[in-house]
Amino acid sequence: DGGITQSPKYLFRKEGQNVTLSCEQNLNHDAMYWYRQDPGQGLRLIYYSQIVNDFQKGDIAEGYSVSREKKESFPLTVTSAQKNPTAFYLCASSSSTGFKTKPQHFGDGTRLSIL
Amino acid sequence: GENVEQHPSTLSVQEGDSAVIKCTYSDSASNYFPWYKQELGKRPQLIIDIRSNVGEKKDQRIAVTLNKTAKHFSLHITETQPEDSAVYFCAARIYNFNKFYFGSGTKLNVKP
Numbered sequence: 140d141g142g143i144t145q146s147p148k149y150l151f152r153k154e155g156q157n158v159t160l161s162c163e164q165n166l167n168h169d170a171m172y173w174y175r176q177d178p179g180q181g182l183r184l185i186y187y188s189q190i191v192n193d194f195q196k197g198d199i200a201e202g203y204s205v206s207r208e209k210k211e212s213f214p215l216t217v218t219s220a221q222k223n224p225t226a227f228y229l230c231a232s233s234s235s236t237g238f239k240t241k242p243q244h245f246g247d248g249t250r251l252s253i254l
Numbered sequence: 255g256e257n258v259e260q261h262p263s264t265l266s267v268q269e270g271d272s273a274v275i276k277c278t279y280s281d282s283a284s285n286y287f288p289w290y291k292q293e294l295g296k297r298p299q300l301i302i303d304i305r306s307n308v309g310e311k312k313d314q315r316i317a318v319t320l321n322k323t324a325k326h327f328s329l330h331i332t333e334t335q336p337e338d339s340a341v342y343f344c345a346a347r348i349y350n351f352n353k354f355y356f357g358s359g360t361k362l363n364v365k366p
Contacts, residue, residue, distance in 0.1 A: 170352040181343060181358040182298070189352045229297065233352060242288045243345075243354055245297040 142166040145230050145246035151254045152217065152224060160215045160249045162230035171213035172231040172243065175199060182229065188213055217251065225252050256281040258346050260357025268365050273334050275360045277344035278326040284346040287327045288354075289318060292341045301342075302329070334364045 143164045152158045164171065170189050174182040184197030188207040202221025207213055213232075217224045227250050231243040257280040267273050277287075285306040290298035304311045304318045304327065311318050315334075320327040331338055344357040 172354075179361075182356045184353070187353060227295075233354075242300045242303055245299070247297050248295075 143230060143232055143244055143246040145228075145249050147249060148247065150249055150251045152251060153254050155219045157216055157218050158224075158251070160217070160228055160230075160251070162213045162215065162246060163211055164213075164230075164232045164244075164246075165211060166232055166234070166244060167210070168232035168234040168244075169210070170233045171207065172233075173197075173203075173205065173213070173215045174229045174231065176227040176229060176248075178227075185215065185228075227251075256284055256346055256348055256355040258344060258355045258357045260344050260360060262360060263358065264361045264363070266363045266365065267334050269334060269336060271334055273329075273331045273338070273362055273364075275329045275342055275344070275362070276326060277328070277346075277357050278324075279346040279355070280325065281346070281348055282322075282325065283348045284355075285349040286347040287318070287320060288345050288347075289329050290343045290345065292343065292359075294340075298343060331362075334362075336364050336366050338362060339364045 146161045172187040173185040183199050185203050186205040188194035194207050204216045227248050229248045230246040233243045234241050260277045288303035291301045292298040302316050302318050304320050315332045317330040341359045341361050343359050345354045347354050
């Protein structure tokens with residue numbers, strides 16, 4: 140889906156360093172999400188935001204932080220408190236309220252590794 | 255919250271055979287069920303979805319069925335081809351919440 144752009148595609152983190160993953164969408168979607176995917180595993184929700192200036196923790200929020208200052212942007216910071224950050228990170232967005240649900244659209248992902 | 259379970263975790267079929275992947279959910283308030291296909295190293299892509307007011311939906315070789323009473327839904331792929339080989343995820347969304355719950359994935363291998 141060309142409407143969601145994640146950058147960078149590959150990222151390396153040094154021990155003790157914070158790194159920020161970018162996610163931008165031009166789909167005019169209200170909701171945005173961050174998922175972590177480990178090799179051979181499913182999608183685990185880190186954080187999600189239903190509206191600007193509001194976000195909620197997902198199932199594995201510890202060691203991560205987010206902000207939602209603009210509708211188009213939902214950056215994810217992987218802090219030094221996240222001791223095992225090596226994974227594939229996927230950003231998604233959706234426009235869905237009430238009964239008429241629309242599916243999530245995903246970005247191409249960022250692969251984060253420890254140096 | 256919702257709990258989505260997906261089976262089997264791996265599925266191997268011969269080209270031309272059918273493949274069926276099953277998911278169950280726990281919250282009766284879930285009203286939307288998408289299926290995603292993810293090829294190695296790529297983004298999940300929506301292949302079909304179904305809403306709770308419909309029992310079945312078909313798109314060429316792919317179909318999804320929903321049994322609200324039993325709280326389960328299934329993906330059916332007929333006449334499988336090697337390019338169908340990928341990981342498939344089911345998901346459920348609770349009515350009026352913008353949060354999706356994913357199954358653990360099924361790795362489908364279609365042997366030529």
